[in-house]
Amino acid sequence: MPNPPRPRAAALIATATLLSASLAACGSDAHHDVDLPSQKLSWKDCPAPAESEGGGDAPSPLPGGAQWQCATMKAPLDWDKPKGDTIGIALIRARASGPESKRVGSLIFNFGGPGGSGVTSLPAFASDYAKLRTRYDLVSFDPRGVGRSAGVKCETDDQLDDYFQQDATPDDAAERKELVDNTKTFNTACEKNSGKVLPHVRTTDAARDMDLMRQVLGDDKLHYFGISYGTELGGVYAHLFPKHVGRAVFDGVVDPTQDSEQSSLGQAKGFQLALDNYAKDCTSKAEECPVGSTPQEVKDKIAKLLKDLDSDPIPGVFPRDLTQTAATNGIAQSLYSKDFWQYLTEGLQQAYEGDGKILMMLSDSMNGRNDDGRYSNIQAANVAINCADDKPRYTVKDIEEKLPEFRSASPLFGDYLAWGMIGCTDWAVDGAFDHPDVSAPGSAPILVVGNTGDPATPYEGARKMVEALGRGVGVELTYKGQGHGAYDSDSACVHRTVNAYLLDGTVPKEGTVCS
Template identity: 80%
Template sequence: MPNPSRLHAAALTATVVLLSATLAGCGGDSKDEDPTAQKLSWKDCPAPSESEGGGAAPSPLPNGDKWQCATMKAPLDWSKPKGDTIGLALVRAKASGAANKRIGSLVFNFGGPGGSGVTTLPAFGEDYATLRTRYDLVSFDPRGVGRSAGVKCESDSQLDEYFQQDATPDNTAERTKLLANTKQFNAACEKNSKKMLPQVRTTDAARDMDLMRQVLGDDKLHYFGISYGTELGGVYAHLFPKHVGRAVFDAVVDPTQTSEQGSLGQAKGFQLALDNFADDCTSKTTDCPIGDTAQDVKDRIAKLLKSLDNKPIPGIFPRQLTQTAATNGIAQALYSKDFWEYLTEGLEQAYSGDGKVLMALSDSMNGRSENGEYSNITAANVAINCADDKPRYTADYVEQKLPEFRAASPLFGDFLAWGMVTCTDWAVPGAADHPDVSAAGSAPILVVGNTGDPATPYEGARKMVDALGKGVAVELTYKGQGHGAYDSKNKCVQSAVNGYLLNGKVPAAGTVCS
């Protein structure tokens, strides 16, 4: 069962496998030299590690240039900057334009939290070719993620079982089992990654980014944050407002919400996306294969999920498609309008007793490859969220909140409400109710909200603008569907973002693209 905050951006890191490690570097070094003086050794990138999702080494860029990888050393504990260090994995594509036009590095974080930037940036690198004309494109595995001292919890076989559990208990026995499984998962995280768990807060990652800025040789951090990456960017701007260069926040996390409020907002957001999906299918000139009306589409999905709660159907052998896996798969497909055809196909097949497509979508969300190996996105996501978020919710509290969540979303309400127990038995206390992103004195930050975003609802963009403080943020609205705006390839959005990042031209506040 995913932590509800996982639904922020995990889809971005898993798109390339829709249908188709250990604590390395932690502990041994104790250095007195200035970490900003280190020189990075850039080499051709290896194939991604299992913790990063596996697969082949990144293909060369269209002009033949190769992606380069390096490891940056950072303090394990930022309160002890001369203590033990960890290695942070970086990836870059050098600027393609004339050297005298180069601005610097543009650092990306694609969200999660828990997504590997080292694998995601090369997978989507062509989408940022225009930005590469004046920037080195750079991303990284944040601390606790992938090859950056990745948090490890349960084994692949244990995760298979974990994701097969009933995440929406209907009785005392199911509730007891859910809580026991959650406690077992959290205990495995403590056993296997005890040293890292207190060191993966977003404030730690923000300090890593400022070290990265200096090691890369940049006076300012030029930054492109997506989903959770907007929260990380906001925290960075709060800690280092004078070091912010040209920054874009896309698919914006509401920084004013507690984890409970965020989960409730996501329930509303995913319900809106489902409504839009159903309307789209039934409004086409050809017959919608999964319902006659939008309400019929949603009623049939609800009926399917209720049936799966009692009797799962064959999924990807030997696993069965459970109610939880199906719900997870539906959520994954709602991240992008490009995925809606897969959702239609998956539902059509599930109604005939075949759960392969919905299970493949669910596997994609959970970071499971076709060979049954999991990336560490779930472990890292839970570790980062639980280190950040102070509230700890009990099962009794969740049950009190179920009516409110069900009103927000008949389909996703229970699923997201019960996800709030994820951090209940966590070994490390959470830092705060919500992040501080106030950034007086920062350079302008372009904040892009999508009216149809399921995972980071549109209202969060305005909340981020207000929280950053007067005179800092400029809001742009995209009237579209899916998680994020720039990757929709909308010309208006891309023109505004490119104009700011490449030429420093800030669009007019309140600009609307459709």
């Protein structure tokens, strides 16, 4: 079934532009005789992104004319066999704009997912980090299993069109069987096409890649900016390599104490809160809200739309129809950022008139589908990494027993997120843990930024991350706002506080609040 919106910021890139090639599973496998930390990277001007990274044009030059540079780092396929086969990890960087004497080092970004391509995300968001570039080389990468880094491949583009059209909230035994069968077919395709890499895409593997990256880039410490799932990756890195942590920021924070069920339930509450806030915002303005006169009416009309679409889809992006699942997916995507609420309003207006194009384009963005019908591998990688990490496996009976709690958390998203937990059933690789270990005694301070209105990684996760990192490590910064993450907001306070820490090493007072 279509994966529910697991924590990620990278998906926002496609949405920001949506309205205005298959790779080998393991890259080039080879036994190596060189010491990997001493390898020399061959930096060159960046090509256009591969289809697995989302396609599009090569990144535009930076202000001042500097070019983005790309390289490939060799890493062990299996970190338990570091002298065995290798895979290529795709990297991108922008050299520091300030004087070399002021340079701190490299600042490595992970924008979330899991499954988001850092090679495409960093140029898309680069203007947000221009201040940080004065003292850092900005660096990001496609984590293993993603894009050009041994990207996981499952189904073809045509098969994915069908896969994402299916009913992800079954109402009877026949629909439940179809959902289970389609999930099994998808998972079997992943094993057939990418079986060699599937056991090696865990978050712990990516964390070890980052420490190798630190060494290859010539840094004594890892300076890091993790967003959404990137906060979990950063926490796992800090646990494995606490003495190597430099200046690190976690933004849009995953709760590291939750298992996959608790995470999905938390998201149900988070997206419901975001929908409530959207409805209040729309109906509180001077002009008339075009999708309802009161917050409750807005939500009631959305619920009716979804109920009607369950039996009678409407035209979407030709030749596909907007189904109940695609509409739910599109609504969820629009709630990732307050900037996208306008698209939700426009999409709902159109849908009430029988035109599902905008909501379906939002859903396509969530699923990594380009307007030419080709998919990035964001969803395949998302499933592969989550299923390699998460130990629980759920049956239809398990989901049915949990539905009342999920529906109580969110009348709109509850069923959708509950049934999403069946995605790892019959997966080829066992999950590694119930939840990640991020305890990091001895680490340098890590700035943990929580957003009170975050739908995908609810605010409470920031405090849980601080506690799990351990005494003297996590330092919490609260942003009273909307959307997924805080640094990409318009808050001057957040920018000032984060920049002071990354640029000058100034640790803010615990409990600092920005609005």
